[in-house]
Amino acid sequence: MTEVESSERLVHVPLGDRAYDILIGRGLIARAGGEISTRIKGRKAAIITDEHVGPLYLDALMDSLQTDGIEAVSLSLPAGEKTKSFEHLMRVCDVLLEARIERNDAVIALGGGVIGDLTGFAAGIVRRGVRFVQIPTSLLAQVDSSVGGKTGINTRQGKNLVGVFYQPDLVLADTAVLSSLSKREFRAGYAEVVKYGLIDKPDFFEWLERNWEGVFAGGEARAEAIATSCRAKAEVVAADERELGRRALLNLGHTFGHALEAATGYDSKRLVHGEGVAIGMVLAHQFSARLNLASPDDAERVAAHLKAVGLPMAMGDIEGELPPTDILMEAIAQDKKVKGGKLTFILTHGIGQSFVADDVAASEVFSFLQEKHPG
Amino acid sequence: MTEVESSERLVHVPLGDRAYDILIGRGLIARAGGEISTRIKGRKAAIITDEHVGPLYLDALMDSLQTDGIEAVSLSLPAGEKTKSFEHLMRVCDVLLEARIERNDAVIALGGGVIGDLTGFAAGIVRRGVRFVQIPTSLLAQVDSSVGGKTGINTRQGKNLVGVFYQPDLVLADTAVLSSLSKREFRAGYAEVVKYGLIDKPDFFEWLERNWEGVFAGGEARAEAIATSCRAKAEVVAADERELGRRALLNLGHTFGHALEAATGYDSKRLVHGEGVAIGMVLAHQFSARLNLASPDDAERVAAHLKAVGLPMAMGDIEGELPPTDILMEAIAQDKKVKGGKLTFILTHGIGQSFVADDVAASEVFSFLQEKHPG
Ligand SMILES: NC(=O)c1ccc[n+]([C@@H]2O[C@H](COP(=O)([O-])OP(=O)(O)OC[C@H]3O[C@@H](n4cnc5c(N)ncnc54)[C@H](O)[C@@H]3O)[C@@H](O)[C@H]2O)c1
Ligand SMILES: NC(=O)c1ccc[n+]([C@@H]2O[C@H](COP(=O)([O-])OP(=O)(O)OC[C@H]3O[C@@H](n4cnc5c(N)ncnc54)[C@H](O)[C@@H]3O)[C@@H](O)[C@H]2O)c1
Ligand SMILES: [Zn+2]
Ligand SMILES: [Zn+2]
Numbered sequence: 001m002t003e004v005e006s007s008e009r010l011v012h013v014p015l016g017d018r019a020y021d022i023l024i025g026r027g028l029i030a031r032a033g034g035e036i037s038t039r040i041k042g043r044k045a046a047i048i049t050d051e052h053v054g055p056l057y058l059d060a061l062m063d064s065l066q067t068d069g070i071e072a073v074s075l076s077l078p079a080g081e082k083t084k085s086f087e088h089l090m091r092v093c094d095v096l097l098e099a100r101i102e103r104n105d106a107v108i109a110l111g112g113g114v115i116g117d118l119t120g121f122a123a124g125i126v127r128r129g130v131r132f133v134q135i136p137t138s139l140l141a142q143v144d145s146s147v148g149g150k151t152g153i154n155t156r157q158g159k160n161l162v163g164v165f166y167q168p169d170l171v172l173a174d175t176a177v178l179s180s181l182s183k184r185e186f187r188a189g190y191a192e193v194v195k196y197g198l199i200d201k202p203d204f205f206e207w208l209e210r211n212w213e214g215v216f217a218g219g220e221a222r223a224e225a226i227a228t229s230c231r232a233k234a235e236v237v238a239a240d241e242r243e244l245g246r247r248a249l250l251n252l253g254h255t256f257g258h259a260l261e262a263a264t265g266y267d268s269k270r271l272v273h274g275e276g277v278a279i280g281m282v283l284a285h286q287f288s289a290r291l292n293l294a295s296p297d298d299a300e301r302v303a304a305h306l307k308a309v310g311l312p313m314a315m316g317d318i319e320g321e322l323p324p325t326d327i328l329m330e331a332i333a334q335d336k337k338v339k340g341g342k343l344t345f346i347l348t349h350g351i352g353q354s355f356v357a358d359d360v361a362a363s364e365v366f367s368f369l370q371e372k373h374p375g
Numbered sequence: 376m377t378e379v380e381s382s383e384r385l386v387h388v389p390l391g392d393r394a395y396d397i398l399i400g401r402g403l404i405a406r407a408g409g410e411i412s413t414r415i416k417g418r419k420a421a422i423i424t425d426e427h428v429g430p431l432y433l434d435a436l437m438d439s440l441q442t443d444g445i446e447a448v449s450l451s452l453p454a455g456e457k458t459k460s461f462e463h464l465m466r467v468c469d470v471l472l473e474a475r476i477e478r479n480d481a482v483i484a485l486g487g488g489v490i491g492d493l494t495g496f497a498a499g500i501v502r503r504g505v506r507f508v509q510i511p512t513s514l515l516a517q518v519d520s521s522v523g524g525k526t527g528i529n530t531r532q533g534k535n536l537v538g539v540f541y542q543p544d545l546v547l548a549d550t551a552v553l554s555s556l557s558k559r560e561f562r563a564g565y566a567e568v569v570k571y572g573l574i575d576k577p578d579f580f581e582w583l584e585r586n587w588e589g590v591f592a593g594g595e596a597r598a599e600a601i602a603t604s605c606r607a608k609a610e611v612v613a614a615d616e617r618e619l620g621r622r623a624l625l626n627l628g629h630t631f632g633h634a635l636e637a638a639t640g641y642d643s644k645r646l647v648h649g650e651g652v653a654i655g656m657v658l659a660h661q662f663s664a665r666l667n668l669a670s671p672d673d674a675e676r677v678a679a680h681l682k683a684v685g686l687p688m689a690m691g692d693i694e695g696e697l698p699p700t701d702i703l704m705e706a707i708a709q710d711k712k713v714k715g716g717k718l719t720f721i722l723t724h725g726i727g728q729s730f731v732a733d734d735v736a737a738s739e740v741f742s743f744l745q746e747k748h749p750g
Pocket of ligand 2: 428492512522524525534553557688
């Protein structure tokens with residue numbers, strides 16, 4: 001008990017009247033009722049989860065809420081990206097309204113980024129906004145999707161095209177639940193942790209190089225890495241809540257990454273998001289080196305670290321054939337708007353020195369990719 | 376042309392970085408392109424309208440946009456409250472995404488409150504928010520629904536239960552289009568105009584008593600009444616954008632009104648919203664008199680004015696049977712949460728002296744209704 005509390009971390013996200021706390025530590029689900037009831041007036045809650053996470057943690061959460069006098073209903077949805085749809089949004093709204101969730105009651109997302117994004121959207125639109133609590137259970141959700149207030153669903157036109165900015169009232173990142181996450185999902189989330197170091201925290205990157213085994217093992221190092229990541233994202237978000245400028249840095253590695261996700265047909269057997277980001281970050285460093293902005297040694301160092309933890313770090317690490325360069329290029333052009341042959345890209349002067357460049361020649365990207373392309 | 380401009384009015388809604396202008400005058404649709412292109416960067420637009428309004432005004436709007444270099448697509452939906460549904464929301468989002476409407480492009484609502492509420496919601500969630508222009512074409516939409524940023528749809532649980540607060544970038548209230556509105560719809564909207572006088576503008580109520588014929592006829596008096604109404608609503612909204620306190624005053628007459636709408640099965644042949652509000656406002660004044668808060672003369676004066684313009688002003692004016700008092704009471708309890716036998720109600724000390732009372736005994740409401748009940 002004492003041990004649990006001593007290892008707990010609090011990250012405050014300073015967003016004026018939308019400010020909130022992120023608590024990080026082991027065993028937080030068992031204490032959720034207490035943490036929620038001191039912050040939220042209503043005594044009703046609805047928990048949205050998925051079929052992988054629900055069986056593992058829903059009962060513990062329900063018990064904790066009940067102990068603190070919060071009456072809760074729950075809904076378990078299919079796991080996976082397809083759940084971020086209008087159809088499931090309607091279902092969640094229906095459940096919240098049937099449960100008579102009011103403005104001061106809590107809607108709780110218990111799951112990974114899929115459940116968080118969908119549930120946050122529903123919480124933002126039912127009665128034009130009810131209280132919202134994130135209990136992220138994947139590493140990616142703990143360090144990325146649960147922080148920053150972006151919510152949404154996918155449509156046939158693309159990912160995350162419909163949604164709202166809606167900040168939670170509380171985030172509870174229970175680091176113990178990550179033990180049931182598959183190794184591959186954990187590693188994919190870890191790529192986003194590395195990203196924060198590469199954006200503007202060279203010391204954190206170095207710390208990860210030395211401590212990554214501890215992060216993977218759990219315990220102190222894991223909580224520390226998650227807290228540092230949340231703090232990093234919170235900083236960027238606080239500076240640019242609605243993504244008009246600086247927040248773009250969070251896309252480091254993502255332009256190449258998204259193109260690779262598209263190129264592999266979003267087939268998670270071949271590539272999951274974090275793996276695409278890992279390869280994308282290496283490419284961003286190599287591309288910056290090619291443009292004489294950074295030393296090639298930095299790209300090497302990034303690649304070496306990702307390889308050490310078991311992440312892919314080059315296009316050649318992806319199983320199966322990749323489409324030719326011009327198809328990859330098309331995917332990049334779709335992700336970023338091309339204006340007069342110029343693209344906006346996150347480039348770097350070296351580890352921890354990323355920046356937004358809005359005048360990258362599409363032709364440069366093309367010849368770089370051609371060179372790197374395994375086929 | 377000079378005449379048009381001299382009679383034009385501008386109401387500024389002061390909401391910080393969400394501030395915007397409402398322009399009120401004849402012929403604004405023909406000038407929409409110019410007004411929009413000076414305020415919005417994008418050069419694409421999507422117009423959402425309904426099958427009554429589209430055939431009358433869509434071409435003029437498209438022409439005007441084209442003249443000012445804005446490329447527009449349009450979608451016409453069925454007229455009526457049923458259109459405020461998830462199904463139509465999905466359809467609007469799909470059209471906006473297919474048209475590749477981006478953050479700085481405009482989504483334009485051309486129609487009454489139904490189209491405004493639905494379109495505003497879609498504009499607020501597509502790409503987490505794109506530019507939004509209201510061109511309200513019913514009197515109710517010009518004086519009420521297009522001001523204040525409430526958007527939304529209905530679900531099987533009730534009206535307006537899902538939506539967002541989303542402020543438009545511009546409102547163009549073309550007073551000339553009201554000439555094609557049915558007399559009954561015009562009168563229903565007029566009830567909301569009267570409401571602003573009764574809330575806190577006794578001079579405006581007096582002005583309406585003297586000038587209502589001019590308002591119904593069109594021209595200067597109409598534009599003046601609309602501008603005063605917009606200003607009144609904008610004031611309340613600016614003081615309380617997210618409806619935490621004072622904004623509740625806008626519900627004057629609405630608790631009784633909603634109960635009557637429910638009691639008539641939302642059958643617009645028997646009662647439309649504004650008619651319910653008209654009767655509700657008289658009841659609110661009578662109830663206040665019964666509680667010794669206001670003089671019965673004020674209730675008489677309100678009833679007399681509503682009668683003069685052709686609005687119903689008593690439950691007996693509704694065609695067909697009304698359900699017994701306990702059923703009406705149930706509808707009221709559903710509209711307002713009852714806490715320990717107490718209701719929140721908008722009461723008044725007299726014309727233009729409304730206030731929020733949060734301790735009205737349900738039993739008092741019941742015996743009052745019993746007395747007024749025609750059956
Ligand atoms: N809102 C944002 O700012 C933001 C940022 C990044 C990503 N995202 C979104 O996040 C989503 C990806 O998130 P994700 O990787 O968490 O995906 P996910 O929610 O699909 O979770 C991945 C898998 O792990 C399972 N899982 C989660 N926690 C578990 C646990 N503790 N034990 C066992 N299994 C567990 C899930 O059931 C799922 O099968 C994408 O939809 C992406 O668009 C959003
Ligand atoms: N957002 C808010 O703050 C707010 C406030 C009040 C009401 N509302 C909503 O507004 C809606 C009611 O608005 P409404 O009364 O405008 O309903 P509406 O949009 O259904 O319009 C009423 C009828 O008039 C027709 N019409 C509109 N303009 C016309 C014109 N110029 N010529 C001919 N026909 C025309 C419409 O096609 C429709 O048949 C309700 O859904 C209500 O919930 C919203
Ligand atoms: Zn990512
Ligand atoms: Zn009304």
